Amino acid sequence: xxxxxxxxxxxxxxxxxxxxxxxxxxxxxxxxxxxxxxxxxxxxxxxxxxxxxxxxxxxxxxxxxxxxxxxxxxxxxxxxxxxxxxxxxxxxxxxxxxxxxxxxxxxxxxxxxxxxxxxxxxxxxxxxxxxxxxxxxxxxxxxxxxxxxxxxxxxxxxxxxxxxxxxxxxxxxxxxxxxxxxxxxxxxxxxx
Amino acid sequence: xxxxxxxxxxxxxxxxxxxxxxxxxxxxxxxxxxxxxxxxxxxxxxxxxxxxxxxxxxxxxxxxxxxxxxxxxxxxxxxxxxxxxxxxxxxxxxxxxxxxxxxxxxxxxxxxxxxxxxxxxxxxxxxxxxxxxxxxxxxxxxxxxxxxxxxxxxxxxxxxxxxxxxxxxxxxxxxxxxxxxxxxxxxxxxxxxxxxxxxxxxxxxxxxxxxxxxxxxxxxxxxxxxxxxxxxxxxxxxxxxxxxxxxxxxxxxxxxxxxxxxxxxxxxxxxxxxxxxxxxxxxxxxxxxxxxxxxxxxxxxxxxxxxxxxxxxxxxxxxxxxxxxxxxxxxxxxxxxxxxxxxxxxxxxxxxxxxxxxxxxxxxxxxxxxxxxxxxxxxxxxxxxxxxxxxxxxxxxxxxxxxxxxxxxxxxxxxxxxxxxxxxxxxxxxxxxxxxxxxxxxxxxxxxxxxxxxxxxxxxxxxxxx
Numbered sequence: 001x002x003x004x005x006x007x008x009x010x011x012x013x014x015x016x017x018x019x020x021x022x023x024x025x026x027x028x029x030x031x032x033x034x035x036x037x038x039x040x041x042x043x044x045x046x047x048x049x050x051x052x053x054x055x056x057x058x059x060x061x062x063x064x065x066x067x068x069x070x071x072x073x074x075x076x077x078x079x080x081x082x083x084x085x086x087x088x089x090x091x092x093x094x095x096x097x098x099x100x101x102x103x104x105x106x107x108x109x110x111x112x113x114x115x116x117x118x119x120x121x122x123x124x125x126x127x128x129x130x131x132x133x134x135x136x137x138x139x140x141x142x143x144x145x146x147x148x149x150x151x152x153x154x155x156x157x158x159x160x161x162x163x164x165x166x167x168x169x170x171x172x173x174x175x176x177x178x179x180x181x182x183x184x185x186x187x188x189x190x191x192x
Numbered sequence: 193x194x195x196x197x198x199x200x201x202x203x204x205x206x207x208x209x210x211x212x213x214x215x216x217x218x219x220x221x222x223x224x225x226x227x228x229x230x231x232x233x234x235x236x237x238x239x240x241x242x243x244x245x246x247x248x249x250x251x252x253x254x255x256x257x258x259x260x261x262x263x264x265x266x267x268x269x270x271x272x273x274x275x276x277x278x279x280x281x282x283x284x285x286x287x288x289x290x291x292x293x294x295x296x297x298x299x300x301x302x303x304x305x306x307x308x309x310x311x312x313x314x315x316x317x318x319x320x321x322x323x324x325x326x327x328x329x330x331x332x333x334x335x336x337x338x339x340x341x342x343x344x345x346x347x348x349x350x351x352x353x354x355x356x357x358x359x360x361x362x363x364x365x366x367x368x369x370x371x372x373x374x375x376x377x378x379x380x381x382x383x384x385x386x387x388x389x390x391x392x393x394x395x396x397x398x399x400x401x402x403x404x405x406x407x408x409x410x411x412x413x414x415x416x417x418x419x420x421x422x423x424x425x426x427x428x429x430x431x432x433x434x435x436x437x438x439x440x441x442x443x444x445x446x447x448x449x450x451x452x453x454x455x456x457x458x459x460x461x462x463x464x465x466x467x468x469x470x471x472x473x474x475x476x477x478x479x480x481x482x483x484x485x486x487x488x489x490x491x492x493x494x495x496x497x498x499x500x501x502x503x504x505x506x507x508x509x510x511x512x513x514x515x516x517x518x519x520x521x522x523x524x525x526x527x528x529x530x531x532x533x534x535x536x537x538x539x540x541x542x543x544x545x546x547x548x549x550x551x552x553x554x555x556x557x558x559x560x561x562x563x564x565x566x567x568x569x570x571x572x573x574x575x576x577x578x579x580x581x582x583x584x585x586x587x588x589x590x591x592x593x594x595x596x597x598x599x600x601x602x603x604x605x606x607x608x609x610x611x612x613x614x615x616x617x618x619x620x621x622x623x624x625x626x627x628x629x630x631x632x633x634x635x636x637x638x639x640x641x642x643x644x645x646x647x648x649x650x651x652x653x654x655x656x657x658x
Contacts, residue, residue, distance in 0.1 A: 031256050031268070082321040084339060105419075174339075
């Protein structure tokens with residue numbers, strides 16, 4: 001995994017609660033055996049009309065939806081299916097962080113394994129972020145676990161220590177587990 | 193100290209608890225299917241790794257497999273390639289695979305239990321959020337992503353944080369026409385689809401005890417729709433009777449030893465949960481969803497919610513948006529709404545009890561000529577059992593399609609799908625926008641409600657038939 005570095009970016013706003021992974025990438029695109037090219041299908045059914053033309057009302061098709069690395073989403077983002085294609089599609093599109101008031105458990109786990117940082121903020125901060133001007137840039141400092149708003153306000157966010165280390169150092173979780181081979185073998189010995 | 197079922201199973205699987213890291217937990221059973229595994233197998237090849245315990249891994253093709261005659265070639269070239277790659281991956285890595293032409297093929301959450309692979313006290317994972325189903329046996333079972341699939345293939349372990357515990361106590365007797373599906377839809381309608389986030393449910397109470405294993409699986413299956421990664425039910429005699437004699441269940445002396453262990457799993461007297469909720473089964477009516485997430489559910493006789501009466505602005509907007517997508521009006525009844533398709537199947541409701549329930553309504557009757565009715569058994573074993581009982585004849589005589597096993601129109605990636613604007617009454621688990629086909633509109637309900645609705649071609653209350 002590539003180490004996660006600090007960055008500053010505008011935010012793409014998606015003020016909808018309970019965005020499920022079927023919306024992030026519909027199931028019919030899950031017949032692929034590769035991880036690549038999923039950015040084209042990100043939010044497919046909101047992004048394109050029945051003829052495959054971009055829907056001008058959808059934020060990713062507007063200038064404000066281009067080039068931003070932060071997705072500012074409604075509550076309980078990523079609920080539903082466990083498909084890791086969701087964070088793959090988001091990161092391939094260019095997102096490095098999603099900010100919400102809460103995330104579904106499996107999506108959050110999957111994101112952390114793909115250098116996509118799920119940032120949970122309290123409801124009042126969540127509201128404040130949605131109220132910022134479209135071009136406002138927010139800084140993400142993972143080491144300090146802080147968001148820095150344009151007016152200099154700093155907002156802390158929780159990240160468990162292990163995930164933080166993995167993100168910052170680019171630690172490969174499978175590699176970490178493989179180093180515990182002796183422990184695993186001992187467990188198997190004891191439990192049959 | 194008294195412990196819950198959840199804590200007992202967790203504690204028995206901790207391989208390592210190192211400071212600053214999540215627990216390393218051991219996985220007893222890893223179920224694998226074609227959609228969330230290809231990239232994991234590619235990862236193993238890139239790293240030069242093998243599957244650590246192939247005998248603890250069981251694979252089947254379900255998501256992208258057609259539900260038409262298996263003797264026919266698979267028309268969709270992308271699905272065909274995925275299925276071929278899947279069977280090759282399993283063969284290369286020594287994993288038992290119930291593939292496209294196996295007579296044991298089926299939905300992964302149907303075949304685990306029916307083979308006796310799912311057992312009380314186990315940890316079970318699969319790259320599929322409905323892995324929660326296996327919790328019906330007192331297993332700690334949850335869905336994982338593809339990176340985690342690769343980790344379990346390679347190490348049989350996962351790094352996990354302990355979830356909080358959430359007791360869902362259901363007491364009373366279900367009235368005629370009310371099924372296990374209605375219990376879980378009622379729970380989700382009450383707590384919302386994020387209500388169980390960070391928690392594992394344990395379903396307890398007299399109503400749960402009275403359910404058979406198929407019905408318990410229906411309840412546990414939709415734990416994820418309540419936000420919980422897992423939902424468990426303590427094993428009891430119904431569990432043991434179900435498992436006895438299954439192909440992969442313990443035999444002889446092993447069975448006796450297992451039984452002794454399994455009987456110690458139920459939550460101890462005096463153990464406490466982080467959260468708890470009670471549901472009165474006597475008061476439950478058949479449930480149906482009207483919106484675009486499984487939490488948007490009502491009693492079938494109730495009017496749809498009126499957005500103007502919802503105080504919270506975001507909640508109001510989300511109900512408005514859902515009603516708009518569904519083409520419904522707040523305050524109106526859902527009963528009598530015309531439908532185009534009825535889907536009876538999915539890992540929620542495709543087992544033999546579900547098919548028997550649907551057949552009991554359809555027997556000797558005809559479905560509405562305006563409605564396409566698909567009955568998709570959960571596995572080849574379910575299909576054979578249904579055939580032995582004469583159920584396909586009942587379905588066909590009523591005007592239903594009787595198809596080959598698979599996920600089918602629950603996830604609509606195999607060609608079984610709604611066309612834009614169509615309405616379905618579906619026994620599956622998700623009513624998200626486009627879930628059953630782009631632009632399709634889904635009402636989730638029980639097999640009884642689905643069958644009753646098939647007859648009239650409208651959303652119907654089965655109790656008006658019984």
